[in-house]
Amino acid sequence: MVLKIQNVSKNFGGINALKDVTFSINEGEIYGLIGPNGAGKTTMFNLITNIFEPTSGEIIFNGENITALKSYKITEKGICRTYQNIRLFPQMSALKNVMVGGHCRSNAGVFSSVFRTKSQRKEEQELTKKAEELLELVGLLEFKDTFAENLAYGQQRRLEIARALASNPSLLLLDEPAAGMNEKETDSLYDLIKMVQSMGITVLIIEHDMPLVMKLCDRITVLNFGEKLAEGTPEEIQSNEAVIEAYLGKEEEEEIA
Amino acid sequence: MLADIINPYFLQILSFILINILLAISVYVPLSSGQLSLGSAGFMGVGAYTSALLTIHFDIPLIIGILAGACVAGILGIIVGIPSLRLSGVYLAIATLGLGEVIRVIFVNWESLTKGSIGLTGIPQMGREILNFAKGFGFDPAMIGLKSNQFVYLVIVLILLLLVIATIWFVVRQQNSRVGRSLSSIQMDEKAAESMGINITYYKVLSFTQGAFLAGLAGALFAHVMGYISPSDFSYHRAVEILIFTVFGGSEVILGAVFGATFLTLVPEVLRFISDYRYIIYGIVLIILMAVRPQGIFDIHLLNRLKGLKRSKGGVR
Numbered sequence A: 001m002v003l004k005i006q007n008v009s010k011n012f013g014g015i016n017a018l019k020d021v022t023f024s025i026n027e028g029e030i031y032g033l034i035g036p037n038g039a040g041k042t043t044m045f046n047l048i049t050n051i052f053e054p055t056s057g058e059i060i061f062n063g064e065n066i067t068a069l070k071s072y073k074i075t076e077k078g079i080c081r082t083y084q085n086i087r088l089f090p091q092m093s094a095l096k097n098v099m100v101g102g103h104c105r106s107n108a109g110v111f112s113s114v115f116r117t118k119s120q121r122k123e124e125q126e127l128t129k130k131a132e133e134l135l136e137l138v139g140l141l142e143f144k145d146t147f148a149e150n151l152a153y154g155q156q157r158r159l160e161i162a163r164a165l166a167s168n169p170s171l172l173l174l175d176e177p178a179a180g181m182n183e184k185e186t187d188s189l190y191d192l193i194k195m196v197q198s199m200g201i202t203v204l205i206i207e208h209d210m211p212l213v214m215k216l217c218d219r220i221t222v223l224n225f226g227e228k229l230a231e232g233t234p235e236e237i238q239s240n241e242a243v244i245e246a247y248l249g250k251e252e253e254e255e256i257a
Numbered sequence B: 001m002l003a004d005i006i007n008p009y010f011l012q013i014l015s016f017i018l019i020n021i022l023l024a025i026s027v028y029v030p031l032s033s034g035q036l037s038l039g040s041a042g043f044m045g046v047g048a049y050t051s052a053l054l055t056i057h058f059d060i061p062l063i064i065g066i067l068a069g070a071c072v073a074g075i076l077g078i079i080v081g082i083p084s085l086r087l088s089g090v091y092l093a094i095a096t097l098g099l100g101e102v103i104r105v106i107f108v109n110w111e112s113l114t115k116g117s118i119g120l121t122g123i124p125q126m127g128r129e130i131l132n133f134a135k136g137f138g139f140d141p142a143m144i145g146l147k148s149n150q151f152v153y154l155v156i157v158l159i160l161l162l163l164v165i166a167t168i169w170f171v172v173r174q175q176n177s178r179v180g181r182s183l184s185s186i187q188m189d190e191k192a193a194e195s196m197g198i199n200i201t202y203y204k205v206l207s208f209t210q211g212a213f214l215a216g217l218a219g220a221l222f223a224h225v226m227g228y229i230s231p232s233d234f235s236y237h238r239a240v241e242i243l244i245f246t247v248f249g250g251s252e253v254i255l256g257a258v259f260g261a262t263f264l265t266l267v268p269e270v271l272r273f274i275s276d277y278r279y280i281i282y283g284i285v286l287i288i289l290m291a292v293r294p295q296g297i298f299d300i301h302l303l304n305r306l307k308g309l310k311r312s313k314g315g316v317r
């Protein structure tokens, strides 16, 4: 088991964003987290990466309780994320953005940076090379010198994934990676996430694009008003009455309307 | 020949420019991690008084006094930097400005040590110390065709120039490294930086401390260039002046700090012939610049264009 969410609740000044949610993710899985707007999905990511601490409950990563660990330590442990509302470093080139992602896997300090010691130069070379490989993987190598803010929306989403991968995560958290993407971009996103899985990285993905989720995920948890509504394989979720009632049915109605 | 071109007055202005460049960089460095500090005048004062008192009372070599001044300011930077982490933007600016005033008031009131608002005189002057030292080896400025006071100011300028070059070299190298990337990522998005595994506490305190150290260094140098200091040299006027150097030249790039300090130190000197009106012109220049170019003279875009870089190859939005 890579990640275990145990009876986690989060209360924002009276609003229960999450209520007693429990689920766990196996190694190598692509795990989906779905549910209507405001269900608490992003909040779950914020708790896992300790942007906030849960009101109660525990988060166990590879057998270790990481509930109260600082954000940057959690990244060092091997969890890295992307954001629903893209948070790249806008006036930094694509390449540098990815190199920042490699921060916790490198260690040059002030002294070795200023005097360009041998090990520092080697490390910079390796960081650059790895960043270029990741840009290649997400199809952005030709934009490596472009400022992140000048990339198209879909490109920014993929750059965020490359940046997260640079931290060598064993668990990757993706918050609505397909949002704002067209069909073609979504297809290549599917390939990319499968590729990430084949690299041995476990993926937890929040997504509203149901065809993508059903095609991609091994298992899914559905949240509704902060509570876990159902858990299961895509087939089980698609035929679950409560889920259809609360979420899937509505999506279809919206699409028809 | 050499003696004719070397004018002590110009050399002194040049030495002020160089000290002001150090001060402007002391604002630039913390700003590169998103921290707007107005504490430079205060840290400058700490460096100046530390080195002045040590060299007056204990007869220690200037170089050690100057280093001690910079280090004491740096240590104060760590002590202040840690609680300041909670503050950002204008709140940090106001708190650090307040810190500078507290330091100044201490200088005014601790009369037994600092001689109060009269200030310290008889601080060993850098150029003269070196001249005396060189004379000990039988050197005479006349040997290279200079008068004593020309030699004194020339030596000061050369030392300051060396220090400024070393500082710029340090900052630029740091910037193009893992450390520099961390600082700018914190400046652009602190939360995202932290979730990329960056210990933001460490890097923010680091850059704040570097700024304090640099301001302390500049202060110590100032004391040994002037030979006398008083609390009013480190008032909030000075703090604002230093901030303006950086903002005017462009706070995104180190070239901005260098340019701002140079230009704005020169303007009042060049305009000396119109006496009091020069500060009106100084003010008007500032207003016009902030109106047409709020990011300052130099910014990343301008630099890249100067370098002839194609910044965006077909990036569409």
Ligand SMILES: Nc1ncnc2c1ncn2[C@@H]1O[C@H](COP(=O)(O)OP(=O)(O)OP(=O)(O)O)[C@@H](O)[C@H]1O
Residues within 6 Å of the ligand: A012, A015, A016, A017, A035, A036, A037, A038, A039, A040, A041, A042, A043, A044, A084
């Ligand atoms: N920082 C916060 N402070 C207060 N309330 C918050 C905060 N973050 C989230 N909430 C509330 O928690 C609830 C869950 O929000 P969350 O962002 O987790 O939803 P979500 O499932 O990601 O929705 P969406 O699909 O729209 O992204 C919402 O009611 C939201 O208003």
Ligand SMILES: [Mg+2]
Residues within 6 Å of the ligand: A041, A042, A043, A084
């Ligand atoms: Mg969300």
